[in-house]
Amino acid sequence: MAAPPAAFAATAATVREEVAVRVAALKSRYADNVCGGTPGLAVVIVGERKDSQTYVRSKRAACEAAGIASFGYELPADSSQESLIDLIRTLNDRTDVHGILVQLPLPAGMNDEVVLDAIALDKDVDGFHALNFGRLAMAGRSPPRAVPCTPKGVIELLDRYGVDPAGKRAVILGRSNIVGLPVALLLMHRNATVTVCHSKTVNVGDLVREADIVVSAVGRPGYVKAEWLKPGVVVVDVGINAVDDATKKRGYRLVGDVEWEGALSVASAITPVPGGVGPMTIAMLLVNTVDAAERSFQHQ
């Protein structure tokens, strides 16, 4: 994956085109189905966080571009958890909705777990249901209905750039349920030797120095020092951090966790921020939605 950063944006675009082709095939084959063969994603947002609204807008736009129907629901921040769960139940029953995404974080006072576990397993396109997560964690059992989008995007990037993790040392920075932990599990299943670091890890740099693959999902600009990197290392930068930048109209710009300039001259490949994992995350949401639609149509 010794590709220039621009290539990564192309990867997500390629995946989105592949999804569009699959969607078109479903529409022609299942035209007389209740939903005309159109995969449908319901996107639910509670409250008015600006960043969540931006993410939801990008996700819905990507759906439309691929021919996936997107159904938006905006609940006020002071909605009751019951009303949210009622909505989820209604969406669980709808035949034109194949995937349900509840944008996180939820307002304080709502219980993420209770809400996410209310989503029908088959429609859990984020893969956060505990049963799906259990299947992701265990080898040799049924695969999960869906793998969480960001970790799935990380693996897909490695795959498409011909990076085989087998036998490699992979160091994962961060252990969240959303990114760090599932990335670690997926790389372990791909036969990497995985070490997971977090805020209680001592001497993170010493561990990174041994890594053939580094995945950073910490959320701190400049956290990964270029001098920690072994020559030829593959770096996947999941972090998205806003740093002040007076030259920008918005007053800030987005950067990853890794010292970008320094890393560029050491790594054999590195994902840029913005443009690396972010677009892949959205592309994987589309893939998970089409997978769910194909399952519901019993498409072979």
Added chain:
Amino acid sequence: MAAPPAAFAATAATVREEVAVRVAALKSRYADNVCGGTPGLAVVIVGERKDSQTYVRSKRAACEAAGIASFGYELPADSSQESLIDLIRTLNDRTDVHGILVQLPLPAGMNDEVVLDAIALDKDVDGFHALNFGRLAMAGRSPPRAVPCTPKGVIELLDRYGVDPAGKRAVILGRSNIVGLPVALLLMHRNATVTVCHSKTVNVGDLVREADIVVSAVGRPGYVKAEWLKPGVVVVDVGINAVDDATKKRGYRLVGDVEWEGALSVASAITPVPGGVGPMTIAMLLVNTVDAAERSFQHQ
């Protein structure tokens, strides 16, 4: 845990005594309950593997000793999977059965996953149901109803010997769903920095050399070389291997994965085989059964 090996057997005995006290309390408080307040474990074995029969006998004897009712079921090796699942459904409905254990491995042709997922979540005292495993894997969600017995026993040994994994380097040898992976997840949740090794890992010795805690669950005698161990390391040997020994009546003896003699002089603590993790595994089964009974009695 700089204790002589004998102390480890004492640990399992202590846990078993604690269980007996809890059982006695339940029997006196819930005497007028349908089952007289007695926790009950159903143990199901399919086929006639000698090792499985030995394990089942030890488990049932430990139940009886702690005052737990144990119900044994022996199905012939050629039973259908349906008949096994029918039995599990019956046990799921019984009010005097609080835990259900299906001894693995099942005969070829049966699907472990389908069988294990048929066990009611509340009675899954082995913790192998995918939903329980998902909860074990994820932090910050509801805890699983039960944590698998061997990994739970490993953590309990560390706890009772005052070994705090936080900030320590832990190297886990093996990544099975039964031992290696859940041990790794539990140590990560205890803030260790965890590396998981397996058959595709290159230079296992170099990784072990950096470890403050080594857990071996590979299943090969002498796999862990004494010269790999850092002075003061804590070694948990989960492996149980039969090696030929003409001086024994049975013609073999049981050993762990670790070069025992050499390791003794380097490690600050090491669990013996037999006698370390094995007895703790059985003790944890009793704990999980009493936990399940307390839940069913809604005991506070």
